[in-house]
Amino acid sequence: xxxxxxxxxxxxxxxxxxxxxxxxxxxxxxxxxxxxxxxxxxxxxxxxxxxxxxxxxxxxxxxxxxxxxxxxxxxxxxxxxxxxxxxxxxxxxxxxxxxxxxxxxxxxxxxxxxxxxxxxxxxxxxxxxx
Amino acid sequence: xxxxxxxxxxxxxxxxxxxxxxxxxxxxxxxxxxxxxxxxxxxxxxxxxxxxxxxxxxxxxxxxxxxxxxxxxxxxxxxxxxxxxxxxxxxxxxxxxxxxxxxxxxxxxxxxxxxxxxxxxxxxxxxxxx
Amino acid sequence: xxxxxxxxxxxxxxxxxxxxxxxxxxxxxxxxxxxxxxxxxxxxxxxxxxxxxxxxxxxxxxxxxxxxxxxxxxxxxxxxxxxxxxxxxxxxxxxxxxxxxxxxxxxxxxxxxxxxxxxxxxxxxxxxxx
Numbered sequence: 001x002x003x004x005x006x007x008x009x010x011x012x013x014x015x016x017x018x019x020x021x022x023x024x025x026x027x028x029x030x031x032x033x034x035x036x037x038x039x040x041x042x043x044x045x046x047x048x049x050x051x052x053x054x055x056x057x058x059x060x061x062x063x064x065x066x067x068x069x070x071x072x073x074x075x076x077x078x079x080x081x082x083x084x085x086x087x088x089x090x091x092x093x094x095x096x097x098x099x100x101x102x103x104x105x106x107x108x109x110x111x112x113x114x115x116x117x118x119x120x121x122x123x124x125x126x127x128x129x130x
Numbered sequence: 131x132x133x134x135x136x137x138x139x140x141x142x143x144x145x146x147x148x149x150x151x152x153x154x155x156x157x158x159x160x161x162x163x164x165x166x167x168x169x170x171x172x173x174x175x176x177x178x179x180x181x182x183x184x185x186x187x188x189x190x191x192x193x194x195x196x197x198x199x200x201x202x203x204x205x206x207x208x209x210x211x212x213x214x215x216x217x218x219x220x221x222x223x224x225x226x227x228x229x230x231x232x233x234x235x236x237x238x239x240x241x242x243x244x245x246x247x248x249x250x251x252x253x254x255x256x257x258x259x260x
Numbered sequence: 261x262x263x264x265x266x267x268x269x270x271x272x273x274x275x276x277x278x279x280x281x282x283x284x285x286x287x288x289x290x291x292x293x294x295x296x297x298x299x300x301x302x303x304x305x306x307x308x309x310x311x312x313x314x315x316x317x318x319x320x321x322x323x324x325x326x327x328x329x330x331x332x333x334x335x336x337x338x339x340x341x342x343x344x345x346x347x348x349x350x351x352x353x354x355x356x357x358x359x360x361x362x363x364x365x366x367x368x369x370x371x372x373x374x375x376x377x378x379x380x381x382x383x384x385x386x387x388x389x390x
Contacts, residue, residue, distance in 0.1 A: 062214065088216075
């Protein structure tokens with residue numbers, strides 16, 4: 001398996017884990033010292049995982065990712081990923097809660113850590129929301 | 131061409147064929163003994179293709195697929211695919227028919243058959259619809 | 261880096277550049293004698309780039325691309341790409357301008373030119389719009 005395949009799978013495993021609210025599964029995709037930057041500003045991994053354990057505003061989500069642009073430094077065991085996503089935050093229709101759809105661009109640094117590619121840092125930029 | 135490329139192309143050829151209602155093209159992407167599991171439960175290939183020959187509820191569709199997670203057993207000539215999709219079922223606007231949008235997760239087993247990768251089984255799980 | 265990776269990156273770089281209205285960045289992705297065929301019919305590269313410099317009907321866009329089907333002739337340094345896209349043309353909400361969403365299928369010929377894969381021709385077929 002090439003690093004390119006492994007890096008694509010890393011992104012997709014993130015989508016599955018976050019949509020299933022599998023916090024332990026998510027943790028395994030990150031370097032222990034990872035930094036995650038989103039609407040709340042930069043967070044360490046444990047802090048960020050705690051926010052995911054808290055009740056969510058939407059009961060269901062789907063993270064549809066585009067193909068990443070992968071810039072690989074195989075010698076260093078690092079890669080930069082630039083990935084578009086459309087994120088569907090699906091409301092509770094029984095409660096007449098609407099949906100929220102977001103266009104997001106992820107900028108990631110991935111590293112080889114204990115034999116696997118993991119996220120060393122991830123920054124999510126919201127391009128639009130509806 | 132690597133098996134990874136061929137498996138990605140298999141998924142995309144499925145999307146083109148199903149959106150073009152190309153039933154013969156679809157048939158060529160499946161093993162003759164394939165099982166397809168969707169809203170109607172498990173179906174054999176011929177039975178499933180017959181349902182595609184029947185009139186459709188929506189005149190047009192587009193199957194936008196995410197990147198698959200590919201677990202390849204090259205020695206066995208088998209692969210498991212896990213693929214997100216957003217499926218646009220587009221209504222007839224002249225008839226004021228609305229659209230239906232579905233979030234789907236496909237779980238596929240693909241096999242090498244007569245030199246090509248084909249679907250041996252495919253299960254579609256509808257995650258959400260709007 | 262394989263040609264398959266480079267061709268996927270070419271498509272994604274197109275999406276980034278067109279969404280950022282980076283006309284010079286777009287120009288670098290095309291062969292100087294490229295033909296681009298869209299709603300306006302076939303255009304040469306310079307003519308097409310001029311249309312992109314003109315004021316746009318929508319202030320923001322996002323080009324979400326599916327995985328391409330890549331047919332590579334490595335000996336010739338050419339490739340055919342067949343790529344689905346959902347294009348979000350995002351209106352100015354302060355002006356109560358609505359959004360336009362389009363389903364598009366791109367048929368591209370790419371060539372190796374000065375050591376890089378670039379578009380030699382690109383035809384965009386609008387499958388649906390909402």
